[in-house]
Amino acid sequence: MNAPLLSPQMTRRRLLVSALAAAGCMSLPLENAWAQAASKGGAANLAMIGELQSLDPMATPTDLVGTVMQHVYEPLYTFDAQWNIQPMLADTLPAISADGKTYTITLRKGVKFHNGKDMGADDVVASLQRWMAVSARGKAVGQVVAGIAAQGPATVEIQLKTIYAPLLAHLAMPSGMAGIMPRESIATPLVDIIGTGPYKLKERKPDQYTVLARFDQYAARTEPASGYAGKREALLDELRFVPVPNATTRLEGMLAGQFHYADLLQVESMGRLEKAGPEVVPILTKNFGFPYIVFNTRKGVLSNQAVRQAVQTAMGEAEMLQAGFGDERFYSAGPNFFPQGTPYYSEAGADRYNQKNPTLAKEQAAKAGYKGEPIRIMVSRQYEFHYNMALVMAEHFKRAGFKTDLMVVDWATLVQRRNDPDLWDIYVTHSGQFPEPMLSPPQLGEGAPGWWETDTKKAALAAFNSxxxxxxxxxxxxxxxxxxxxxxxxxxxxxxxxxxARAATLHGYTPAIWPFFWNTSLGK
Known part of the structure; x- marks a missing residue:
């Protein structure tokens, strides 16, 4: 991290930051690919997994929105290549009071919004207040925030009700981002898309493309680029994000030279990429994330915890991973949410993982009062591994006597429908693997689809977060x-x-959970 913190009142700050640094063995697989002599110009065609659900960085926790809009909006803090928290729009890491409840944040000076206005403390306060009202992540943080206020034109103070160790990590996340926007642009829904990032919104045609153009007045940090932190430079004139829901179509477009980058390809594509020649470069992003299955605890057949336990008994997670990824280079099974050697490695609950026991599951379901109601499984083929895992999961359920209804929809529809508890019982998704447990999945917070709210959860998380x-x-x-x-x-x-995958002509790209294209250029 940075130089040692000398003052006694900063001890808690060191503890909070070191909590992330200690998870360095899960570090972002990001190399410093800063191209010192890269030339400006050109437009990159970037094939993404689907259509953006929104241009509002706070409105949804989906990775796709976070990936695109992190070029337009920026947070106060971000992550470097080792998952350490570093300042972005903040000038430095915050000063934290001796009791751990007051964060004093000094802002960078000279940062301009895309409308030419200088960023100030009032903009930051209004943005964070909106984040706590709109974002699922922000709402969770808002439960422990006593107040946010400007202390002069370039200083913001956050008062907490209690110590909350994950605060800076939440403020640094690209998905469901606490992006800073001009106070006067704030509205719900968001109409004016104005941030501080190296790119600004130029044009969007739904289901066709979203085009971002270089922001010539961008105020970059001076530190060397590292992960999402440090110097960001818009070397390309434009970033053209193209929704391509079908993974095979993304692959074929990549091989044909139509795209400079293709996101999240099927693992079966590796062979073709390796044989494609020097024009195409496969990208293996290690420790990318984890797939997970969300249960509707509010309504429907799975609102009964005992039925959920029976369903869990029927599942065979190892077979689901095999179906989703095939090649063992791409997955690993295990009950621990965090890898061995990290601060949060635990074998708690291991006896409930990968049971694949239809006989016991059927007995548990009968005792729980299950009467043959169909379990509605909502899944999208835009992430093909989601769909393949869902097929195996449904087969496990059928063997245990559960009826299933597999509802295949596009990703945008799934994201919309999962907010309505009347429409589904299970949906399939995934998350990036982060060093702070409270960053993901959103179900650990409050209000996320699934609506897990119990007194035992609140007590366990209160102890952990304080x-x-x-x-x-x-x-x-x-x-x-x-x-x-x-x-x-x-x-x-x-x-x-x-x-x-990327084209060999796209220089400066570094593998990342949320791909970013500042510091990238086009050449031979």
Whole structure:
């Protein structure tokens, strides 16, 4: 991290930041690919998995929106290549009071919005207040925030009701981002898309493209680029994000030279990419994330915890991973939510993982009062591994006597429908693998689809989130993991690596969970 913190009142700050640094063995697989002599110009065609659900960085926690809009909006803090928290729009890491409840944030000077206005403390306060009202992540943070106020034109103070160790990590996340926007542009829904990022919105045609253009007045940081942190430069004139829902179509377009980048390809594509010649470069993003299965705990057949436990007994996560990824280079099965060697590794609940026991599941379901109601499984083929895992999961359920209704929809529809508890019982999704447990999945927060809200959850998370000492947080996370296995709000299937591809002419790209294209250029 940075230089040692000298003042006694900053001790808690060091503890909070070191909690993330200690998870460095899960570090972003990002190399410093800063191209010192890269020339400006050109437009990159970027094939993404689907249509953006929104241009509002706060409106949805989906990775696709975070990936695109992180070029337009920026947060106060971000992550470097080792997952350490670093300042972005903030000038430095915050000063934290001795009791751990007051964060004083000094803002960078000279940062301009895309409308030419200078960013100030009032904009930051209004943006964070909107984030806490609109974003699922922000709402969770808002539960512990006593107040946010400007202390002069370039200083913001956040007062907490209690110590909250994950605060800076939440403020740094690209998905459901606490992006800073001009105070006067704030509205719900958001109409004026104005941020501080290296690119600004130029044009959007739904289902065709979203085009971002270089912001010539962008105020870059001076530190060397590292992960999402440090110097960002818009070397390309335009970024053209093209929705291509079919993975095969993304692959064929990549091989044909239609795209400079193709996101999230099927693992079966690796062979063709390796044989494509020097014009195409496969990208294996390690520790990319984990697929997980979300249960509707509010309404329907799975609102009964005992039925959810029976369904969990029927599942065979290892077979689901095999169906989703095939090649063992791309996945690993295991009950632990975090890899061995990290502060949050735990085997709590391991006996409930990968049981694949239809006989016991049928007995449990009968005792729980299951009467043959269909379990509605909502899934999208835009992430083909979601669909393949869902097919195997449905077969496991059928063997245990459960009826299933597989509802295949496009990703945008799934994201919309999952907010209505009357429309589904299970949906399939995935998340990036982060060093702070409270960053994902959203179901650990409040209000996320699935609506897991129990007193036991609140007590376990309160104990975990109020402890800044990483050595003590680890065992407390084990209790949370055990609770997830017992109450079954979701099932974490395992871990996987991501496969994408780029053209050899796209220089400066570094693999990332949320791909970014500042510091990239086009050449021979």
């Amino acid at each position: 402890e800044p000492d990483i050595a003590k947080r680890g065992p407390l996370w084990g209790k949370v993991q055990e609770l997830v296995y017992r109450e079954v709000p979701f099932v974490e299937v395992g871990r996987f690596n991501g496969l994408s």
